[in-house]
Amino acid sequence: MPELIPVLSKEDIEKSVAGIAKQISADYRHRKPILVGVLKGAFVFLSDLIRQLTIPVKIDFIRTASYGDETSSSGTVCLTKGLEIDIHGEDVLVVEDIVDSGVTLRWILDYLSGFGPASVRICALVDKRERRQIDVHVDYVCHVVQQGFLVGYGLDCAEDFRHLPAVYHLKK
Ligand code: 5GP
Ligand code: MG
Numbered sequence: 001m002p003e004l005i006p007v008l009s010k011e012d013i014e015k016s017v018a019g020i021a022k023q024i025s026a027d028y029r030h031r032k033p034i035l036v037g038v039l040k041g042a043f044v045f046l047s048d049l050i051r052q053l054t055i056p057v058k059i060d061f062i063r064t065a066s067y068g069d070e071t072s073s074s075g076t077v078c079l080t081k082g083l084e085i086d087i088h089g090e091d092v093l094v095v096e097d098i099v100d101s102g103v104t105l106r107w108i109l110d111y112l113s114g115f116g117p118a119s120v121r122i123c124a125l126v127d128k129r130e131r132r133q134i135d136v137h138v139d140y141v142c143h144v145v146q147q148g149f150l151v152g153y154g155l156d157c158a159e160d161f162r163h164l165p166a167v168y169h170l171k172k
Helices: 010-027 043-050 103-113
Strands: 003-008 034-039 058-065 078-081 091-099 119-128 140-145 167-171
Touching: 003 140, 010 043, 010 119, 010 140, 034 043, 034 103, 043 058, 043 091, 058 103, 091 103, 103 119
Parallel strands: 034 058, 034 091, 091 119, 119 140
Antiparallel strands: 003 167, 058 078
16 A cells, blocks of 8 residues: 655745745735646645735646656657747746656756747745756745655646645555
8 A cells, every 4th residue: 555654744835835835925016927837746736835925916827748657757758738928028027836756847947938038037835956967047946855756735646646735655
């Protein structure tokens, strides 16, 4: 039986999201960034984050896939849903669930830069550095987690566990 080991409590997440939202609200004061959520994993984080912001924002989503049902990256990224809002000349904040190898984020940054945004920054719930292959800078990090496959708070394993309010290490 797979085991769920607690990593981030509901309270840990609430606190870090409030802190990051405060920082983002200050940094983007008098601006209206477009937040681009990376589906599906970031949907819970994005929805909590935007309700703590004190600045106006626009929301769009993209969807990338690289994992399939496995717990390690396939190394190739494909886009299964692109942008719907025109980000040309706009400030963009990418909202990701986890940055792991950095392959997905690098791909997303290249994709977004093709539309000519004024700026692009990254916000991630979890920065997991154990398997980092590509040196991507994450501007806003809620939590650094050293290792393990994480589920809960939007994060899945083969579409299970997204509904859990906290983050767990799934030990097989
Ligand atoms: P990367 O391309 O950085 O290796 O991985 C990026 C994507 O893989 C993340 O956006 C996330 O969706 C998924 N991922 C990476 N680590 C984990 C993890 O521990 N748990 C889950 N559920 N997804 C992960
Ligand atoms: Mg993701």
